[in-house]
Amino acid sequence: MDKNKLDSKIDDVASKTKDAASKASAKVAEVAGKASHVAADAAKKVEKMAKEGGQRIHEAADKVSHVVEELGEKAAQAMRGAAHDVAGAGKDLAGKGGDKPKGNG
Numbered sequence: 001m002d003k004n005k006l007d008s009k010i011d012d013v014a015s016k017t018k019d020a021a022s023k024a025s026a027k028v029a030e031v032a033g034k035a036s037h038v039a040a041d042a043a044k045k046v047e048k049m050a051k052e053g054g055q056r057i058h059e060a061a062d063k064v065s066h067v068v069e070e071l072g073e074k075a076a077q078a079m080r081g082a083a084h085d086v087a088g089a090g091k092d093l094a095g096k097g098g099d100k101p102k103g104n105g
Contacts, residue, residue, distance in 0.1 A: 014093065014094040014096070015094065017090055017093045017094050018090050018094035020090065021087050021090020021091065021093075021094070022087065022090065024083070024086045025083040025084075025087040025090075026083075028080075028082050029080065032075065032076040032077075032078075032080050032083070033076070035075040035076050035079065036072050036075075036076040038072065039071060039072020039073070039075070039076075040069070040072065042065075042068045042072075043065040043068050043069050043072075046064050046068065047062075049061055050065075
């Protein structure tokens, strides 16, 4: 395989990797957003149940609501971190794929 053909294949793989990383990053961000919405909805439902059930249940529900919100936020943060890591790895890999081999050439 000649050098130009090899360089072209490397560039093609780097481009596909970068595209895949971007898609993965977008999907992870989407999932993180959904996790946040689910947590917020759960917290609202718990709050509604607490109002209907009295003070004691309200206190317990507040605690549960707080925990649910924290879990949702942690999930969203983890997903954003994963998206960032995937995007960074894809960019790194895409950058390395574009490097031309040194030596005979």
